[in-house]
Amino acid sequence: MGLRNVLDYLRLGYSLDSLRDNLVFHNPFTTVLGWMPQLQQTLETQLDRPLGDPTNEPSTDPGLSAATRMAIDHPGVARWELRTERGQPTSVELYKDNGAYGRVEIDREFFRQKQRENAAELVEQARGEPAEYAPAPEYWALFLETLELFRQYDVKLVVNEIEEAPYVYLNGERRDRFRRFMREVVEPQVTARGGSYIRVDFEQLSDADYFDYNHLNTRGVAKFSGLLIERLRPTLL
Numbered sequence: 001m002g003l004r005n006v007l008d009y010l011r012l013g014y015s016l017d018s019l020r021d022n023l024v025f026h027n028p029f030t031t032v033l034g035w036m037p038q039l040q041q042t043l044e045t046q047l048d049r050p051l052g053d054p055t056n057e058p059s060t061d062p063g064l065s066a067a068t069r070m071a072i073d074h075p076g077v078a079r080w081e082l083r084t085e086r087g088q089p090t091s092v093e094l095y096k097d098n099g100a101y102g103r104v105e106i107d108r109e110f111f112r113q114k115q116r117e118n119a120a121e122l123v124e125q126a127r128g129e130p131a132e133y134a135p136a137p138e139y140w141a142l143f144l145e146t147l148e149l150f151r152q153y154d155v156k157l158v159v160n161e162i163e164e165a166p167y168v169y170l171n172g173e174r175r176d177r178f179r180r181f182m183r184e185v186v187e188p189q190v191t192a193r194g195g196s197y198i199r200v201d202f203e204q205l206s207d208a209d210y211f212d213y214n215h216l217n218t219r220g221v222a223k224f225s226g227l228l229i230e231r232l233r234p235t236l237l
Contacts, residue, residue, distance in 0.1 A: 001019065001022050001023070001026070002026075003023070003027075003198070006019060006023070008193065009138075009142075011139040012024075012138050012142050013137050013138035013141055014138045014142075018138075028049065039217040042073075045159055049142065059111055063089055063106075064089075064092070064106070065106070068104050068106060071092070071094060071102070071104050071218065072094065072104075075093050076096045076097050076098065076100075077095070077096055077097075078095050078096060078097045079095050080092055080093060080094050080095065081093045081095075085107075085110060088107065088110075089106050089107065090105070090106055090107045090110045090111070091103050091104060091105050091111075091211065092104045092106065092109070097185060098200070102218065102221070103209055103211055103215070103217060104218050104219070105217050105218070105219075111211045111212070112207065112208065112217060112219075114212065115165060115167050115207050115210075115212070116167075118167070118168075118212075118213060119167045119168075122167075122168065122170060123170060124172060126174065128166050130173075132177060132179075132181070133177050133178055133180075134181075135181075138172060138186075143186075143189075144179070144189060145190060147190060147193050147195065148193070150191040150193070150195065151195075156160060156196075157190070157193075157194075157195035157196065158195065158196045158197075158232070158235055158236075159186075159187075159190045159195055159196070159197050159198070160198055160199070160228065160231075161182050161183075161186075161187075161197070161198070161199035162214075163175075163178075163202040163205075164210075165207050165209075165210035165212070165213050165214065166205070166207055167207050167213075168213050168214075182199075196235045197210040198231040198232065198235060199231070200224065200227035200228055200230075200231055201227065204223065204227065205220060205223060205224065209223055209224075
């Protein structure tokens with residue numbers, strides 16, 4: 001955030017303690033130290049492989065399906081990494097030339113089980129929740145100030161509502177609580193400042209379209225992209 005912005009964040013209600021990590025890890029001194037990982041990433045992109053790894057040939061790995069190999073072999077993929085759990089491959093992470101990131105599930109049941117375990121934890125966390133959702137005051141103040149900046153500089157703003165994996169909401173009533181906040185509180189603030197507000201039909205997505213609680217997997221990306229295009233087209237035109 002930079003030292004010059006500290007007073008603005010304090011004015012919005014953030015505590016010095018909440019700003020500490022950002023100030024420690026994102027200042028000129030640590031930025032210089034951070035150049036080495038960035039340099040390594042640049043070199044790996046140019047070499048089309050991780051440093052120290054002379055090969056990046058997915059076709060030699062018999063454990064990967066044809067669909068996974070096709071994703072890895074895509075011309076836009078700069079490098080890839082195999083993720084394992086207890087020695088078993090669970091997914092492949094794709095790092096693309098344009099800075100994009102993708103993840104291909106190999107062991108689908110592994111991720112569904114992790115979701116079920118997370119859902120059990122959420123049941124306990126949700127006990128005693130208020131009837132209606134309310135954000136942290138400092139987060140809400142920052143959001144409104146951000147909207148004002150877009151309006152001030154006459155930026156054409158399109159806010160796209162995102163939902164997490166269905167299991168996160170535990171039940172329809174809890175999901176409706178979050179939807180009401182987004183549509184009765186957030187959306188009016190956006191449109192009042194001249195912005196556009198869109199959402200897709202998330203009923204068409206299931207837990208199997210996410211590899212965790214909020215990141216779409218390749219199957220989910222394919223579904224969501226088509227839905228988003230249809231909502232964006234009239235807004236942009």
